[in-house]
Amino acid sequence: MAAPKAVSDRISMSPQIEACSAVSAFRVSVNTQEARSKRQQKASPTKARDGIADTHPLGVGKDRTLQAQRLLSHPPQSLHLVAPVWNGGTRGISGLSRVVAPKGNQKKGRSLLQFLADRFYDVEALRDHLLRKRVSKVHQKNRPFNHINQRYGPYVAGAYFILKQGGAVRFQGREWSRPNQRGHFSLDFLKLQAVPVEAVDASGCAINYQGLDSLLALKELQSLWLQRCPHVDDWCLSRLHPLASSLQELSLAGCPRVSERGLACLHHLWNLRRLDISDLPAVSSPGLTRILVEEMLPSCEVLGADWAQDLKLGPEEQPRDTAGPTPA
Amino acid sequence: MLRRTLLLGLGRGPLGRGLGTHRGGSILDRDGKMSEIKKKIRSILPGGDWNPLYDTSYLPPESSDVVIVGGGVLGLSVAYWLKKLEKPRGAIRVLVVERDHTYSRASTVLSVGGIRQQFSVPENVQLSIFSIDFLRNINEYLAVADDPPLDIQFNPSGYLLLASEKGAAIMENNVKVQRQEGAKVCLMSPEQLRNKFPWINTEGVALASYGMEHEGWFDPWCLLQGLRRKVQSMGVLFCRGEVTRFVSSSNLMKTASGEEVNLKRIHEVHVKIDQSLEYQPVECAIVINAAGAWSGQVAELAGIGKGPPGTLQGTKLPVELRKRYVYLWHCPQGPGLETPFVIDPSGTYFRREGLGHNYLGGCSPTEEEEPDPGNLEVDHDFFQDRVWPPLAQRVPAFETLKVRSAWAGYYDYNTFDQNGVVGPHPLVINMYFATGFSGHGLQQAPAVGRAVAEMVLEGHFQTINLSSFLFSRFYSGEKVQEHNII
Numbered sequence: 001m002a003a004p005k006a007v008s009d010r011i012s013m014s015p016q017i018e019a020c021s022a023v024s025a026f027r028v029s030v031n032t033q034e035a036r037s038k039r040q041q042k043a044s045p046t047k048a049r050d051g052i053a054d055t056h057p058l059g060v061g062k063d064r065t066l067q068a069q070r071l072l073s074h075p076p077q078s079l080h081l082v083a084p085v086w087n088g089g090t091r092g093i094s095g096l097s098r099v100v101a102p103k104g105n106q107k108k109g110r111s112l113l114q115f116l117a118d119r120f121y122d123v124e125a126l127r128d129h130l131l132r133k134r135v136s137k138v139h140q141k142n143r144p145f146n147h148i149n150q151r152y153g154p155y156v157a158g159a160y161f162i163l164k165q166g167g168a169v170r171f172q173g174r175e176w177s178r179p180n181q182r183g184h185f186s187l188d189f190l191k192l193q194a195v196p197v198e199a200v201d202a203s204g205c206a207i208n209y210q211g212l213d214s215l216l217a218l219k220e221l222q223s224l225w226l227q228r229c230p231h232v233d234d235w236c237l238s239r240l241h242p243l244a245s246s247l248q249e250l251s252l253a254g255c256p257r258v259s260e261r262g263l264a265c266l267h268h269l270w271n272l273r274r275l276d277i278s279d280l281p282a283v284s285s286p287g288l289t290r291i292l293v294e295e296m297l298p299s300c301e302v303l304g305a306d307w308a309q310d311l312k313l314g315p316e317e318q319p320r321d322t323a324g325p326t327p328a
Numbered sequence: 329m330l331r332r333t334l335l336l337g338l339g340r341g342p343l344g345r346g347l348g349t350h351r352g353g354s355i356l357d358r359d360g361k362m363s364e365i366k367k368k369i370r371s372i373l374p375g376g377d378w379n380p381l382y383d384t385s386y387l388p389p390e391s392s393d394v395v396i397v398g399g400g401v402l403g404l405s406v407a408y409w410l411k412k413l414e415k416p417r418g419a420i421r422v423l424v425v426e427r428d429h430t431y432s433r434a435s436t437v438l439s440v441g442g443i444r445q446q447f448s449v450p451e452n453v454q455l456s457i458f459s460i461d462f463l464r465n466i467n468e469y470l471a472v473a474d475d476p477p478l479d480i481q482f483n484p485s486g487y488l489l490l491a492s493e494k495g496a497a498i499m500e501n502n503v504k505v506q507r508q509e510g511a512k513v514c515l516m517s518p519e520q521l522r523n524k525f526p527w528i529n530t531e532g533v534a535l536a537s538y539g540m541e542h543e544g545w546f547d548p549w550c551l552l553q554g555l556r557r558k559v560q561s562m563g564v565l566f567c568r569g570e571v572t573r574f575v576s577s578s579n580l581m582k583t584a585s586g587e588e589v590n591l592k593r594i595h596e597v598h599v600k601i602d603q604s605l606e607y608q609p610v611e612c613a614i615v616i617n618a619a620g621a622w623s624g625q626v627a628e629l630a631g632i633g634k635g636p637p638g639t640l641q642g643t644k645l646p647v648e649l650r651k652r653y654v655y656l657w658h659c660p661q662g663p664g665l666e667t668p669f670v671i672d673p674s675g676t677y678f679r680r681e682g683l684g685h686n687y688l689g690g691c692s693p694t695e696e697e698e699p700d701p702g703n704l705e706v707d708h709d710f711f712q713d714r715v716w717p718p719l720a721q722r723v724p725a726f727e728t729l730k731v732r733s734a735w736a737g738y739y740d741y742n743t744f745d746q747n748g749v750v751g752p753h754p755l756v757i758n759m760y761f762a763t764g765f766s767g768h769g770l771q772q773a774p775a776v777g778r779a780v781a782e783m784v785l786e787g788h789f790q791t792i793n794l795s796s797f798l799f800s801r802f803y804s805g806e807k808v809q810e811h812n813i814i
Contacts, residue, residue: 114474128473135468209464235464238484238541260665260683261483261544267524267666268540288683292665 138231141165142211153193154217158200160189161214167202171195172220196220203227209235216242223249227276230255234262241268251276253303258282260289267296277304388567388599391611392423394784395597396618397571397626399426401436401548401770402762403618404555405777408470411562413781418563423610425599427570433704435620436552436770438737440654440688442545442669442679443771444487445511446537448502448811449747452768453509454792455775460542462774463551470558478554482546485680486539486668488525490722495673496535498811503537512541527663528670529724538668545669545679548770572607573598574615574630576756590641592631592756614784616760621649621701621738623763630756640755643803647749647764649701650741654690655711659729662687674718686732691715692767706734739767745807750776751783751798760784761799 116123141164149157159169159177163185168178171192178201179185197218207215208231215221221243226232232255240247247269252258259282266275275297283289286305294302394410396403407422414420431437443463445456462469467477491499499515506513515537518530560566575596582588594615600607619626627633627645635641667680667687678689691714693699699707711731720727742749742764749764762780765772775792782790789795796808 117473124473234482234484238544241540261481261485264665264680265484265486285683292683296665 138206138208139210141206142208144210144213149217152190154219155195155197156190156193158214158218159192159197161211162200162202162205165202165205165207165211167200167205169197169201170199172198176201199223199225201225202229205229206231207236208232209239212236212239216240219243220246222246225249225251226255227251228254231257233257234259234265237262238265240266244268244270247272249274252280253277254279256281260284260292263289263293264296266293269297272297272300275300275302275304277302279305386568386601387606387608388423388425388569388610389421389565390608391421392565393420393612394422394614394616395571395610395612396422396424396616397597398617398619398623398763399424399556399566400431400434400618400620401552401555401773402620402765402776403616404552404559405773406616406618406762406780407559407564407777408555408562409778409781410784411559411564413778413785422564423567423612424559424564425567425569425571425597427568427602429568431552433738435738435740437549438654438735439548439770440545440679440690441548441770442487442543444539444543444669445506445509446487446489446502446513446539446543448498448505449796449808450505450509451792451794451796451808452747452772452810453506453511455772455779455794457510457542458775458778458792459772463546466551466554470554472558472561475557478550480546480550480554483544483680484541485545485666486541486543488539488668488670489537490533490671490673491535491537492532492673493534499535499537502811511539513537513539525663525666527723527725529722531721532673543669551770551773567599569599569601569608571597571626571629572600575609576631589755594630594756594758614758614760616762616780616784617645618762620763620769621647621740623647623740623761627759627761630753630759632753632756632759640800640803643799645749645761645764645799646742646744646802648741648743650739650766651699651701651704651736652690652692652739652767653699653706653710653734653736654688655715655731655734656681656686656688657729657731658684658686659726660685661725661728663723663725670722672718672722676715676718676722678719678723687726687729689715689719691718701738704736704738706736708734740764740769741766744802745809747808747810748772748776748797749799750779750794753799754803 113123113127117127118124145157145160148160155171159171162169163177163179166179166183168176169189170176171189172195174192174195176199177185177189198220199222200215200218202215203225204227207226207229215224216239219242224243224247232252234257237252237258240250248271250266250269250272251274253276258277258280263277263283266272275293277283277290277293280286290302290304293304294300396407403424403426407424410420410422428434443456443460445453445460447453447456463480463482466480470478489499503513503515515535516524517535518533521528521530521533521536574594575598576592576594579591579593580588581591595611596609597612597615598607598609615630617623617626617630624645624647627647633642633644662685663680665680665683669677669679671677674691676689676691678687680686681688691710693710693714697710697714699710708731711734716726716729740763746766747764748766748769749761751760753759753761760780760783762776763769765776769776776794779789779792779794782788796806801808
């Protein structure tokens with residue numbers, strides 16, 4: 001499987017894919033286990049490798065540029081793909097990018113695990129176990145803190161939830177509290193039982209649909225930042241309507257799973273004055289979406305893509321550095 | 329002599345028939361021959377079906393524990409839950425028989441794709457609530473290793489049902505029932521409606537109910553493909569054919585009260601292969617009728633309804649084909665991104681489609697104007713006469729619109745009470761129904777599949793109690809009427 005190194009980034013993808021195609025062509029002819037017969041009955045494969053295996057017969061010495069061109073012009077077929085995480089450096093969730101977008105994994109280590117998992121039940125079970133552990137880690141982070149809620153009230157419970165996730169909280173009339181480098185935070189907000197939470201900065205946190213329970217209890221929340229949260233999607237946005245009377249600022253910049261369908265249910269938030277919907281990779285036409293959202297929320301200032309963006313080429317964009325809170 | 333026979337047997341001489349000259353193919357057709365050689369080797373090695381005479385991979389197996397007639401979303405959902413809930417793993421062999429692999433006339437793919445919890449029957453609300461949970465966690469339920477995750481393109485925009493003066497009291501009752509089951513619905517007065525949706529003309533509207541969460545529309549094709557992929561990975565067998573006959577046996581038995589009943593049990597299903605006279609008898613233990621709009625015909629094959637009218641033997645399955653039209657139009661001044669799925673008191677409905685001011689909508693015809701369900705041709709006069717006037721009255725911007733396209737699809741219409749039939753037949757004891765949902769089969773499919781699988785595996789409903797949806801209600805006359813059929 002040793003393939004010579006190639007010159008540019010794009011073309012260097014092809015040695016791994018060639019290796020995979022060689023491997024998969026070999027696999028098809030040697031696949032003899034009876035228990036694997038179910039795989040032969042699978043519908044037409046949607047994997048990138050198999051699509052390429054049909055067009056590239058076993059032959060490592062073929063013209064590399066031609067293969068790369070064929071790769072780029074005939075993208076592999078897939079069911080509606082979830083948009084991959086564009087910012088791989090999200091806090092503490094780098095491993096989860098594989099859960100979000102397995103298509104984006106062209107690394108050599110991953111294909112070796114795939115190779116082994118196709119042949120050995122043990123490796124397949126190990127891989128499934130690792131995946132499930134990652135998913136359960138996110139569930140664990142989003143568990144409700146019922147005992148804190150009962151004892152100290154919803155504001156303290158919500159603040160504890162956010163701080164535990166790694167975000168920042170601002171109570172009414174006070175400064176921002178955030179955890180330090182190692183994730184520790186002081187517990188002196190426990191005495192603020194009657195003080196409402198005004199602003200939450202949950203950028204990069206692993207908040208998902210279940211975790212929003214704790215946030216929705218904060219009835220006087222005015223400003224919510226959900227930048228680059230990898231698990232916030234359209235379903236989560238449809239849950240935000242209880243905060244309609246107080247929420248004035250919402251930021252969804254860089255969330256990989258939010259699409260224009262979720263943005264359509266933001267019209268419940270009639271008090272919203274600032275909305276940031278820039279850099280949403282799952283939105284199909286950012287310029288048009290921004291115009292429609294502006295029409296939907298007439299009294300709100302919408303920060304988003306430039307309306308002429310769809311006319312430009314190049315999907316690579318630098319992350320928008322929206323002003324975060326200054327540390328206390 | 330031994331050497332001569334050996335030479336004859338091997339036959340590598342000029343007249344020998346090796347693999348390369350089989351069927352007189354030329355030596356230039358190398359790729360075709362290579363694939364044929366690979367196919368032959370694969371069939372010889374253990375694990376493949378070794379049939380030296382001819383290829384029978386298109387035929388269904390000779391026996392199968394469960395045969396599901398119909399491969400639409402309901403059939404695949406039942407297959408999925410059977411495989412998921414079976415103990416031990418791999419215990420049940422399931423065969424799904426679908427005669428059209430392109431799904432060109434299936435109700436699933438021609439559907440508008442809406443899902444709502446705003447029903448009046450509590451069981452329907454529970455079914456929808458579970459189904460929306462299923463759709464939200466679809467990548468946990470239908471995950472297949474190495475395949476990309478599914479995106480069903482769910483639009484959480486909600487349903488807006490409008491009621492006139494007459495229907496306002498019923499709507500309030502319905503909303504109370506829905507809230508009890510856990511749906512998040514709010515009631516709006518005409519002024520609140522005008523504030524929220526300024527493009528609506530609230531003349532004639534007394535009350536509106538708006539679903540805030542868990543309602544909207546999605547892509548049914550994606551759900552179907554996701555189910556298909558998952559179900560194939562779980563080991564369910566698929567067959568492309570049509571069920572033409574059931575071979576069953578009868579048992580004359582006495583009930584506890586001394587009455588004599590004739591219980592039938594289906595032993596074989598004859599599956600006829602497409603475009604051929606060939607059929608394969610499949611021995612089976614259980615048959616599930618998920619044939620959608622054609623379930624009535626399948627039930628007749630099993631002998632349901634053959635008897636004196638008024639008796640249980642004579643009660644047919646009242647599911648018929650009904651044709652419904654869906655129109656897609658463009659209106660540049662129309663309502664914007666916040667448009668929910670709006671249902672007018674007259675029965676007309678529409679929803680937003682995409683970002684380009686396109687809308688999908690239609691109307692259910694009355695009993696007298698039912699179109700002929702023989703084909704799927706669209707009647708554009710129906711739009712002009714029955715759909716457009718109420719639409720233009722409700723949304724004044726729709727006075728100028730341009731119809732872009734239209735299609736027709738079938739409802740598996742239950743003529744008795746327009747609600748689904750679930751569970752076993754009282755006389756044909758191993759036929760289970762999962763059909764008759766009259767236009768909301770897609771949105772209740774995951775939950776119904778689970779209910780039928782529980783019925784098959786355990787003998788009773790465990791999670792959602794659908795005993796009011798059993799077949800016996802057609803004989804006893806207890807209607808489960810739903811007030812919000814679109």
